[in-house]
Amino acid sequence: MDERGLHRLIGTIIAPERLEDDCAIIPCGDLLMVASTDMLHETTDFPAGMTDWQVGWMAVAVTLSDVASMGAAPGQVLLAVGLDRPERLAGIMVGARDCCAAAGAELVGGDLDAHRELTLVSTGLGTVAPEHLVRRRGARPGDVIAVTGPLGEAQAALVGYDRHRKELLEPQPRTKEGEILGRAGVSAMMDISDGLALSLYDLLAVNDCGFSVDTGRLPLPAGVPEDEARELALYGGGDFELLFSAPPDVLPVPGVEAHVIGEVIPERVVLADGEPLERRGYLHEWTG
């Protein structure tokens, strides 16, 4: 069983539309509030050699990336820390604060507990005008598909390409880009935490159309042989670029690096170079 299967179970207990986007969407006066919460663990998310500052940074970055994917402006972050050793706390909190500051967000609260395995849960809030909200649903045939930067760099670092360690350990949430893209009128958006292929299948699940990618157009990690780089770009996790669709005349968007990688098609399939794309990537799994 993997997390997507268990999401279907959650969708029988709370409204399944609640699971369709990277964030929950909550009315907030004339605006909408978006809210994301994400859990990270030492063994699955913090590679050996990572500093405490980087641990705090990453925990905030992953949740602000979800806020950005809705077209929202980042606002507040709360960080719950299940702490294995007290001497780690200061570094973690400073990393979290610095990531908030870099994105224009504020660290306003959290929780603290003793825990055998270092476990961080970050909650991010943002706001957006209803007309600028972007959801995963909304892609239309004829739209282009684009991403905000190179894919596969985090996974490249995990398989030994040390030049990409900074991208793995200090992911940059695309908060500025998300807000600009929301105002520019992109039709659907999400962040790519689990790899491009899985993300395209997540979009497929909530849209009435399909997605066709030209692998020759993927922005690849530098310094990696091309075949391996393409594999990392399609299936590697931990990148945190934004994936979006938009009517072709929306691009280019000033202030946003956008790489067009394909187009939205009427058929409900995900294709790479005209062939069905494998549905695999970074998934939490339960054995037994």
Ligand SMILES: Nc1ncnc2c1ncn2[C@@H]1O[C@H](COP(=O)(O)OP(=O)(O)O)[C@@H](O)[C@H]1O
């Ligand atoms: N245990 C849960 N209970 C309720 N909603 C959940 C739960 N886990 C995930 N979700 C919701 O499902 C959606 C997708 O979550 P997830 O796959 O973690 O997205 P992301 O990769 O963007 O963090 C989000 O809207 C999230 O709030």
Ligand SMILES: Cc1ncc(C[n+]2csc(CCOP(=O)(O)OP(=O)(O)O)c2C)c(N)n1
């Ligand atoms: C050991 C290890 N593998 C991979 C990564 C890269 N990475 C960071 S977060 C993440 C996936 C996103 O985490 P998840 O808990 O799935 O969050 P969500 O998709 O809900 O945002 C990955 C693959 C990592 N940091 N450490």
Ligand SMILES: [Mg+2]
């Ligand atoms: Mg996401």
Ligand SMILES: [Mg+2]
């Ligand atoms: Mg999540």
Ligand SMILES: [Mg+2]
């Ligand atoms: Mg994930």
